[in-house]
Amino acid sequence: MDGNKNGFVAGCQKVNVDLVYEGLPRIPGEGHEVYARDFSVQMGGGYPGTLCNLSRLGVPVCLMTMLGTDMFSAFAEDYFRKNHMEVLNLTPGTDRIPVNISSVLLTPGDRTFVSYGGQQAWTEEMSRKVREHTEGARICLLDAEHPELYRPLKEQGTILVLDTGWSDDMFLESWEELLTLADYYTPNQKEAMKLTGTDTPEKAAEVLSKYFDRVVVKLDAAGCLLMEEGRMQVVPAIPDTVFRDATGAGDAFLAGFLYGLYHGYSFAETVLCGNIMGARCVSGIGCLTNGYSEPEFLAIFDRYREMTY
Secondary structure (H helix, E strand, O other), X not given: OOOEOOEOXXXXXXXXXXXXXXXXXXXXXXXXXXXXXXXXXXXXXXXXXXXXXXXXXXXXXXXXXXXXXXXXXXXXXXXXXXXXXXXXXXXXXXXXXXXXXXEEEEOOOOEEEEEEOOOOOOOHHHHHHHHHHHOOOOEEEOOOOOHHHHHHHHHHOOEEEEOOXXXXXXXXXXXXXXXXHOOEEOOEHXXXXXXXXXXXXXXXXXXXXXXXXXXXXXXXXXXXXXXXXXXXXEEOOOOOOOOOOOOOHHHHHHHHHHHHHHOOOOHXXXXXXXXXXXXXXXXXXXXXXXXXXXHHHHHHHHHHHHHHO
């Protein structure tokens, strides 16, 4: 990809498409039916959602993913095109459904998911394409399933950022390769404590500081804990945020975080960028319903910049 003088941001991951049922009175029992107040088809979370938000902020991106000839792939491809993203399809022409599909059931008290995982085997040809299209990236999102593809980028000076969801096998011993390879890791407090075997975000940050010069732990509604040069600081959440749905908040945070890294902001300012995008996301329903253009984002950033001091 030909980016600007700052390069581009790359990432490789399967697409997630969400079928969102909003305003359900309850989850139906087996054999029963209930009607939703609203329904929408939306792009889901993960790296594709993060890169879409980042593209809206004016940063050149390259998404490497799997798309087929099915209607869900067509929906995703059209969405990416409208958001000015460069997309490399690793599975052109496949008649299988290679994307992940989730039915998101929103009730007054919570959200429930029924999901299908796109069935597509990884091949050496896909690895070759990923290596070729990440060449020259300024920042690259680290694919936890194929870390070997990213070592050459590390050696060339590309910034590698790791973001993963919760898993029951989160232990330092099994994650050693990923933590050593990444330059940044962006867990929430539950993930950080699980991974480090600690019982507070502060203790988790202390352990993670053995791997990272700059540590960030997301504190949900309390903002973010960061640690740099042995000093801890909390960058508060954005005030007066109207909460509607947490779906995609972590991916939106990551987009803001990448924006700060890309433009060389201070670490605290970079975290603030993440908080701004996360707050914007939770004020809507779904992962990508609410975003910012770059001018809108910068106006909010200027308003809350003093929270990093």
